[in-house]
Amino acid sequence: MSRSTSERPALVLVAHGTRSARGVELVAALAEEVAASVGTTRVAFVDVLGPSPSEVLRELDAPAVVVPAFLASGYHVHTDVPREVADSGNIDVHVTSALGPDPVLAAVLLHRLREAGWQPGDAVVLAAAGSSDPRALADVRRAAAMLADLTRDRVEIGYVATGEPRVPAVVARVREEHGRRVFVASYLLAHGLFHSRLADAGADGVAEPLGVHPDLVRLLVARYRAGVEAVTAGAGAVRRHHRRVSPVR
CATH class of the missing domain: 3.40.50.1400 (Rossmann fold)
Incomplete structure (x- = not known):
């Protein structure tokens, strides 16, 4: 059964990963900017370094919205992220569309x-x-x-x-x-x-990479909020189903 979604789901921002300290710091700064609007925000990586999305989702053990911070939907978005979500065992997770193109x-x-x-x-x-x-x-x-x-x-x-x-x-x-x-x-x-x-x-x-830009932050927040609606709707559907099948006392 789905857990309660009375608390706002956490945002898990999934990036590729890089050995560049500057790149890692930029992703962290982006997450910090987003967290100011949405609350709990965690960062995960699918390659090069950790933590992985499944590790973060297991630590949360709570509803979450996963936003793939990828600019195009290739192998990482279509294969790695869904596999990581499944491996986490967290059943209250919604994966949004990738950031790009937009x-x-x-x-x-x-x-x-x-x-x-x-x-x-x-x-x-x-x-x-x-x-x-x-x-x-x-x-x-x-x-x-x-x-x-x-x-x-x-x-x-x-x-x-x-x-x-x-x-x-x-x-x-x-x-x-x-x-x-x-x-x-x-x-x-x-x-x-x-x-x-x-x-x-x-x-x-x-030109510099996209980086931390106010419009990019707003796009991430919009992705998250759409995901929250999906998580909430899913939990509501589960509750309605259980009410229908519960035995009459």
Whole structure:
């Protein structure tokens, strides 16, 4: 039977994980900003370091909303996160959709580009980590289209780790074809190995990762609140079911 959801469910923010201390600190800072609006917020990682989502959920032993802090829905979102939730044994968990793609993120990307010196007329290459999952690649294409709507110009895509074409090749091609300045929009959540590689991409400017931005914080809060509604509705359905099947005394 589902446990009581009288207390506000905790938010479990699930990120990829990185060996970069700066990247880990950024995820922690993001969680702290979100916690100011939603209450108990824990961070978990699916790779590189811990704690894992299942470990965090077992420690909570209470209703929770898991928000995958991924910018595209590939293997980690479709396989790792559901497996971790199942392994936790916590039955009052709702997993929201991933953060991206989303128009809010496109707006943050544009903000980061402007901080890096981008101006209308400059070319943009969206740099994504990459994936072997076609669903994730489709998400990246959607993200590029959303950013293109804001820049009012075509946004090319390059990959940092998995997939082709790679970011340096795309930067070189765009510069040769159009003779314009080329800026890289970092479609990454935090600093780490992938973002550091962009410095050698040959661009005229590289934007910072999405990072801790007020709009990103609000997007996370919105994901959480939608998840709370799902948890509450699920618990209510269980209670109604038990009332129907309870024997008449």
